Amino acid sequence: MTFEKLGLRPALLARLAEQNLTTPTPIQTRAIPEALQGRDVLGLAQTGTGKTLAFGLPIADALLAQAAKCEPKSTRALILAPTRELAKQITDNLQAILKNAHLRVGLVVGGASINAQTQRLLRGTHILVATPGRLIDLLDRNAINLAKTEYLVLDEADQMLDLGFIHALRKIATLLPKQRQTLLFSATMPKLMDEIAASFLTDPLRIEVTPPGKTADKVDQSVVFVSPAMKPNALIDLLDEHREELALVFTRTKYGADKLAKKIDQAGFAVSAIHGNKSQGQRNRALSEFKEGKIRVLVATDVAARGIDIPDVRHVYNFELPNVADNYVHRIGRTARAGKDGRAVSLCSEEEMGELLDIEKVIGQQIETAGGTRPAGRSAAKPKSGGRGRGGRGGGAQAQGKPQGKPQGNAAGKPKAGNRNRRRRSGGQRNAA
Structure with missing residues (x-):
């Protein structure tokens, strides 16, 4: 055709x-x-x-x-x-x-x-x-x-x-x-x-064309189980493996995006952040510099997740899992564009297991573990008919290091109740767009 x-x-x-x-x-x-x-x-x-x-x-x-x-x-x-x-x-x-x-x-x-x-x-x-x-x-x-x-x-x-x-x-x-x-x-x-x-x-x-919730075929997905306190170091270790490639990092909040960008900057990476509190000029400039390779790491909230159409983005990191499971599909869709391969790694604390299970239900597969240990008894439901994924190919050795071992966080060993049901659909975000 x-x-x-x-x-x-x-x-x-x-x-x-x-x-x-x-x-x-x-x-x-x-x-x-x-x-x-x-x-x-x-x-x-x-x-x-x-x-x-x-x-x-x-x-x-x-x-x-x-x-x-x-x-x-x-x-x-x-x-x-x-x-x-x-x-x-x-x-x-x-x-x-x-x-x-x-x-x-x-x-x-x-x-x-x-x-x-x-x-x-x-x-x-x-x-x-x-x-x-x-x-x-x-x-x-x-x-x-x-x-x-x-x-x-x-x-x-x-x-x-x-x-x-x-x-x-x-x-x-x-x-x-x-x-x-x-x-x-x-x-x-x-x-x-x-x-x-x-x-x-x-x-x-x-x-x-594709079932709702289906992720792009060329995205290698993996999850690293790590405590909240160790997430910044785990992310920096992952970024360090591919310093010359473009990486997009997602957080839940505007404050969290700015805070994380500062930590990444202190680790020696050229980084910027975009979110609803940034002026349009700041957002345009950050995207332009990211597209041109002047900065290698861009930290973003979900409000900026769609509209980032940069074919050279090789890695997507979910520093925090999204509250809305469908947003995971859109986040990792920022890589593997224009026929290229991509890689998506999610850092998951024990408190976020509810969100992870919701995501795995939406995409119809259990995401491959590339670091840490999945809490016992917290496996995803059986994949939907036709659901498939490429797992974490390419995400194993790089994702090891500091995230290894049993996840820390909630001392009770049980995810906080209600995480998977939180939804941020407040009309107050209207002006942020």
């Missing part, structure tokens, strides 16, 4: 060829023809499989064919993304395929001047990429009108639920025309997604 066979306009094919993109991914192959026919699509695919072009190309094709102008303060197509980084990445990709075209692509996210964004929206925008929080702010100021929106995309809709955007999405839905085309894409499918799908989609075609 080639992009030419999908029925796209020659101008778009030329832009794709300039970027050496000739063969569509499975989600693109199945979603683009249906979207070109005007159908609503619910697409489920792993991170890093090209979902942006799966929805971006059909919308660009339709708008190029219409050659219509935008009314002031309006947008013809609205794309919602959960984080600033992902919104920026989508905007960059769309601008690349629309080079020299008459279509205007706008970006509105938190952390930037709302007055400047308001001014740019005055003349209208063909395609507007936005985070829900900032879009609501602009709607409240009457800076944007959605009455003429013909196309809507919800990208990574599951994370928008995790970040507390459900009320914002419901409000936005009431302001959109009923006659429109909607494309919803996600890597995981939590139960609340059914409500979102029912509110936004009309008779959608469900395209499931």
Whole structure:
């Protein structure tokens, strides 16, 4: 299959060829023809499989064919993304395929001047990429009108639920025309997604390239059991084995990200941190330096997990396991991109066993132990049918060292109750995106 066979306009094919993109991914192959026919699509695919072009190309094709102008303060197509980084990445990709075209692509996210964004929206925008929080702010100021929106995309809709955007999405839905085309894409499918799908989609075609929760095939996964106090040293030992390769480290909190970045810096690594408290300029600069290899280690919270599309990321380290099991899939999806191999190592304390078991249930496999000892009687449930993993190949010898031995932490030898049920979906994180 080639992009030419999908029925796209020659101008778009030329832009794709300039970027050496000739063969569509499975989600693109199945979603683009249906979207070109005007159908609503619910697409489920792993991170890093090209979902942006799966929805971006059909919308660009339709708008190029219409050659219509935008009314002031309006947008013809609205794309919602959960984080600033992902919104920026989508905007960059769309601008690349629309080079020299008459279509205007706008970006509105938190952390930037709302007055400047308001001014740019005055003349209208063909395609507007936005985070829900900032879009609501602009709607409240009457800076944007959605009455003429013909196309809507919800990208990574599951994370928008995790970040507390459900009320914002419901409000936005009431302001959109009923006659429109909607494309919803996600890597995981939590139960609340059914409500979102029912509110936004009309008779959608469900395209499931990979089962929800399935991790990328080329990621070697392993877990090291270690006490909380020993985690920083264990991480630094792991990083030291691959000093010249890019590594992404995930923490749960903003404070924890900054604190860990300082420890890594003191160990002699070029490191930076990104999270919701950083300004947009700081976040952009850190990502740019990471992509260019000026820094080798980037510490991030989940709010910045999606939108980090850097093919050279070789290692992902979960310094702390995520409270929401589905986020594990997205975290480790930052590596093994663009056909490359990747490695994901999780540092797990005894207190985090609840979270680990939830993750193993979601991905349908028990993650291979590469250091320390899994607490007795704390094995994962039997893998789902079809679930498989590559285990911890390549993560054994490097992960030994200090994490060895029985995990310390909770003296009772039993994970704290309720860990697996904690969910951080507070609407207060809206502005962080």
